[in-house]
Amino acid sequence: MDKNKEITYSNLVQFLGKVLGPNYEVVLHSISLDNLYNSHIAAIANNHISGRTKNAPLTGMVIEMVKNKEYLNKDFITNYKGITKDKKEIRSSTFFIKEKDELVGALCINFDSSRYSEISKEILELAQIFINPTDNSVKPDNNLDQSIEYLSESLEDVIYSIIDPSLLENEDITLSQNHKINIVRELELKGIFQLKGAVPRVAELLRVSEPSVYRYLKIIEREKKEVL
Template identity: 45%
Template sequence: MSSRDKLKKYIPLVEFMGKVLGKNSEVVLHDINNLDNSIVAIANGHISGRTVGGPVTDLVLKILKDGSYKEKNYICNYKGVSRDNKTLKSSSYFIKDDNGKLIGMICINTDITNIIKVKDMLDAFAFIEEEDTEKESEESGEVSVFENLDKNVEDVISSIINSVMEEYSIPPERMSLEEKMQVVKKLNEKGVFLLKGGVSEVAKSLRASDTTIYRYINKLK
């Protein structure tokens, strides 16, 4: 049985969860073996604007590259952002085969934009200024996670490239070989080259040829 066939049994669960959680919660089933068209099923897709056949997110690519799914079964309550800037509270469950290989993910994205606005209003109303207040700085132990929910592959690639390029204050044409290698290394770690067209888009952004980018990638191995 193919991984796609194994994932089909989760489609009714997606529909069920979408109805139970309500219209403010999007539920998505991803097929990890088809990154460019990974969305197998989706409930309440109006939250992100995505549909069946859409691609994975930048976070999914990162998880595939760093292998963090091997040591855990899910990640909960991290921040997500939709293309129209909705703030989302997101969680993802890892679907693995009998050998522990990741084959799919069920992701829940709840729109909390209005809740945050109400919270900010209440915080402002209840604010009391106190002198000599010490702030706690204890480490929570939780890993910082963030996700962009893009509608198509081009948007996913663009979001990842922009996030890395923003770290540099100089234009691509003035970057040194070492700096361009650093950019490619960071993009590789984020999984951008797992998507079709990733190499070409990175080449355009760095004002380089596809061949040059492939050469950089090979140097990283």
């Protein structure tokens, strides 16, 4: 996204943040298809919801949308589940910003309904009606109904949104080389290695060297060619 458009959409982000109010986080992702290293949050309003800041990396969900070219078949995706770093569940929607069918950005709105859920719970309990306040029954209107977006500015959290943290954090678990390759394969499939700093961070989490991660990636690339 060029600077002029980034400024325009950044102003829109602040406008929507004011109009919608503090329960809505509005985020502008500037996206470079040629090099996701240069993709980042260009503007954000009401960031107390996720704790992210300007220049934070894309989420795993947005990376997956880009890699799968979701934007070619639709202009927006609404009502999918998001999880903040403090485990709060929110409702997320993304509008694709395109120029001649090429993706240049994404405008995301994340709604924190926890306040309303708690109020509803308290009112119903007055009538001795008890519900699970975390069950907000978000029903996506798209094919991402099995996906969850984890909102964090940490590359580590983006990786953990794809791979079970218990596999990487538990030092008592010894992963075989095949298991490590499978983890790298899953991360590569989601496009994680297109983010700056991904290889050294994955190497650290897998407790292997950076050359080992590159070697796994070469094995995966060779397997793809053999299938073709």
